[in-house]
Amino acid sequence: MTKPPYHHGDLKTAILDAAEKALADKSLGSISIRELARQAGVSSGAPYHHFGDREGLVTALCQRGFHRLEKRLEDARSDDGLIGMVKEYLSFAKDHAALYQLMFSPEVTAGDSKAKLHPFAAPVFEMLERQVGDESDNGSPQSPHFSAISVWCFMHGVASLSSGPTLEGRLGDQKLETFAYEAVKMLTNSKD
Amino acid sequence: MTKPPYHHGDLKTAILDAAEKALADKSLGSISIRELARQAGVSSGAPYHHFGDREGLVTALCQRGFHRLEKRLEDARSDDGLIGMVKEYLSFAKDHAALYQLMFSPEVTAGDSKAKLHPFAAPVFEMLERQVGDESDNGSPQSPHFSAISVWCFMHGVASLSSGPTLEGRLGDQKLETFAYEAVKMLTNSKD
DNA sequence: CTCATATCTCAACATCGCTTAGATAACAAC
DNA sequence: GTTGTTATCTAAGCGATGTTGAGATATGAG
Numbered sequence: 001m002t003k004p005p006y007h008h009g010d011l012k013t014a015i016l017d018a019a020e021k022a023l024a025d026k027s028l029g030s031i032s033i034r035e036l037a038r039q040a041g042v043s044s045g046a047p048y049h050h051f052g053d054r055e056g057l058v059t060a061l062c063q064r065g066f067h068r069l070e071k072r073l074e075d076a077r078s079d080d081g082l083i084g085m086v087k088e089y090l091s092f093a094k095d096h097a098a099l100y101q102l103m104f105s106p107e108v109t110a111g112d113s114k115a116k117l118h119p120f121a122a123p124v125f126e127m128l129e130r131q132v133g134d135e136s137d138n139g140s141p142q143s144p145h146f147s148a149i150s151v152w153c154f155m156h157g158v159a160s161l162s163s164g165p166t167l168e169g170r171l172g173d174q175k176l177e178t179f180a181y182e183a184v185k186m187l188t189n190s191k192d
Numbered sequence: 193m194t195k196p197p198y199h200h201g202d203l204k205t206a207i208l209d210a211a212e213k214a215l216a217d218k219s220l221g222s223i224s225i226r227e228l229a230r231q232a233g234v235s236s237g238a239p240y241h242h243f244g245d246r247e248g249l250v251t252a253l254c255q256r257g258f259h260r261l262e263k264r265l266e267d268a269r270s271d272d273g274l275i276g277m278v279k280e281y282l283s284f285a286k287d288h289a290a291l292y293q294l295m296f297s298p299e300v301t302a303g304d305s306k307a308k309l310h311p312f313a314a315p316v317f318e319m320l321e322r323q324v325g326d327e328s329d330n331g332s333p334q335s336p337h338f339s340a341i342s343v344w345c346f347m348h349g350v351a352s353l354s355s356g357p358t359l360e361g362r363l364g365d366q367k368l369e370t371f372a373y374e375a376v377k378m379l380t381n382s383k384d
Numbered sequence: 385c386t387c388a389t390a391t392c393t394c395a396a397c398a399t400c401g402c403t404t405a406g407a408t409a410a411c412a413a414c
Numbered sequence: 415g416t417t418g419t420t421a422t423c424t425a426a427g428c429g430a431t432g433t434t435g436a437g438a439t440a441t442g443a444g
Contacts, residue, residue: 007390007391007392007440007441027302033431034431045392045393046391046392046393049390049391054433102298104353104358107219111219142378150371152353153349153353154345154375155349157346157352158345165305165307165313166296183345183379186378199423226400235425237423237425242422
């Protein structure tokens with residue numbers, strides 16, 4: 001992984017890193033395989049052997065994203081439970097805004113990418129489901145399963161809309177985190 | 193509007209219609225201005241006079257989308273109140289899946305488009321806010337303003353995730369509408 | 385050392401967004 | 415109706431892109 005096995009070294013992760021950095025600056029449309037190859041000091045056709053396709057590159061990018069999200073949520077969960085997960089989820093979406101958006105964009109929702117991404121998204125949901133079950137009140141009108149779905153939908157909505165033309169500025173002084181956790185409490189009927 | 197005033201007739205809406213139709217089939221990336229011009233029987237450079245830019249085309253598409261969403265929600269609101277709005281919102285997102293995703297995609301969230309879209313998105317939020325206020329219980333821990341934000345975030349999450357790799361198949365037999373309304377009730381502390 | 389295999393270069397093709405210069409049609413004024 | 419102004423469109427071209435295929439080059443196994 002750290003040793004250079006071939007001509008370039010580890011082109012695959014080099015391209016992924018460059019793509020992620022480019023994603024942080026601009027949007028997805030501005031990412032061109034040729035430009036990434038240029039930044040990696042490699043010819044225009046080189047990346048195609050590793051990703052086959054532009055869709056393959058995007059898919060790989062999203063797979064890494066889901067994997068990181070899972071890791072971060074895992075840590076937050078063991079430290080601060082559901083509230084920590086909510087905070088960390090929103091933090092992830094904010095830190096890697098463009099990557100996060102990409103992970104849920106139609107470019108990935110449609111086509112073959114969906115199937116390739118599901119194995120990476122599933123653990124996140126299951127972890128969320130588990131924690132919601134642990135913390136939810138038995139008197140909740142919804143099962144932990146559906147509560148978890150509700151929570152994810154809500155969190156994704158917050159992460160997606162907060163910077164867009166719909167909600168921008170409407171939150172006022174209210175901090176995003178506390179607003180979100182208040183709503184999550186209502187969705188889960190949690191003990192506290 | 194129906195009479196052909198110039199060479200083509202009404203190229204602007206012709207291009208928009210073609211774009212929307214193409215959007216229904218494939219995704220956004222597959223839409224090329226040249227292709228749209230081809231379908232309208234017009235040269236490649238013609239659309240640029242009407243939209244100036246690819247971003248301009250996308251913005252116009254989204255403006256139409258928000259306008260239609262507003263109209264549909266308006267009708268649903270006067271007929272069936274908040275529950276009707278929730279159903280109609282999800283119905284709109286399902287009927288025009290690609291357009292809906294586009295309306296909230298980073299391609300539109302970032303850049304100049306956001307400002308041009310805000311005037312079209314604002315009425316939708318305000319209508320939602322009004323209805324939530326009318327139906328919410330006074331004992332709700334959140335104001336109608338924040339409840340409306342919560343509801344929109346949640347609805348957007350449901351609309352976005354239901355077809356993606358994250359929630360696909362997890363709803364089981366539960367119908368999307370009833371699931372959504374159950375959660376919205378919890379978010380708004382509505383009277384029934 | 386030999387050779388299969390993985391990796392990369394190079395050149396090319398079709399397409400794309402966009403720009404510019406010039407043609408064409410609608411409309412207003414006289 | 416003639417003229418001029420303006421909106422609309424065509425034609426041609428520039429730079430850049432995604433993708434492909436043939437061939438070069440290095441790696442690791444036998």
